[in-house]
Amino acid sequence: MTTLIARWSRLFLASIVLLPLLSGCGYNSFQTKDEAIKAAWSEVVNQYQRRADLIPNLVNTVKGYASHEKDTLEAVTKARSQATSFQITPQVLNDPQAFAKFQQVQGELSSALSRLMAVSENYPQLKADTSFRDLQSQLEGTENRITVARARYIAAVQDYNVMVRSFPYNLTAMMFGYQVKPSFTVENEKAISTAPAVNFGK
Numbered sequence: 474m475t476t477l478i479a480r481w482s483r484l485f486l487a488s489i490v491l492l493p494l495l496s497g498c499g500y501n502s503f504q505t506k507d508e509a510i511k512a513a514w515s516e517v518v519n520q521y522q523r524r525a526d527l528i529p530n531l532v533n534t535v536k537g538y539a540s541h542e543k544d545t546l547e548a549v550t551k552a553r554s555q556a557t558s559f560q561i562t563p564q565v566l567n568d569p570q571a572f573a574k575f576q577q578v579q580g581e582l583s584s585a586l587s588r589l590m591a592v593s594e595n596y597p598q599l600k601a602d603t604s605f606r607d608l609q610s611q612l613e614g615t616e617n618r619i620t621v622a623r624a625r626y627i628a629a630v631q632d633y634n635v636m637v638r639s640f641p642y643n644l645t646a647m648m649f650g651y652q653v654k655p656s657f658t659v660e661n662e663k664a665i666s667t668a669p670a671v672n673f674g675k
Contacts, residue, residue, distance in 0.1 A: 499642035503651055506633040510566065510654065513626040518561055520619045521579055527615065528553045528586075531608045535589065538599035545585075545592050552578070552585040572655040586612070623657055630656040 532546055539546075556578045565571045590609075593599055600606070634653045637646045646652070 499636060499645050500649070502636065502642070503633075503645065503649070506629070506636060507651075510626070510629045510633055511563075513622070513629040514566060516622040517619070517626050520615060520622045521556070524612065524615045524619065525553055525557050525582075527608060527612055530604075531589070531612065534602060534605045534608060535593060535599060538596050538602065538605075539592065542592050545589055549582075549585040549589050552582040556582045566654055567652065569655040573658075576657055583616075627656050630654050 528549060532549055535542070536546055559575055559578050561575065565575055593605070634656075636642045637651055637653050
């Protein structure tokens, strides 16, 4: 019994000594920044999902006026399928390859949507359709929200990564296995952050 009490006493004293050290070396800050990244990432995913949810109605509306634009319509449908079938797990935030794949499928969907919007310019009746105009407006708003969400995520990751690399916090990072997290690449930034052209015409 005495031995057990002595052991718990040593653990208690060790915790009193270690807690301030962990706090001083950024342990608590790592937790805060990691949660900020998760929250920013959730918003990115939510906005991409919102875009994906708009696409079936958009494709069906375009099909009603431009059914012979088969290749373009199929490209959008295929790109959406690939984007929505990608398994978004918490591990994606720590896996550069998985993150790059996520970025790739979303980029391909952005490109397919841009081509669809370009095709729609050839169909005045389609452009005049109320449902189509409403979907275009929603799509443009969603693309803008995606851009904002991505920017917030990039800023959160940058803040975290700087801390992981900085002394003395890098020692805490090594101790607890905190690693640099992947972010959206510069090469892909322009393509994805540019919303598909929306031109309602006159």
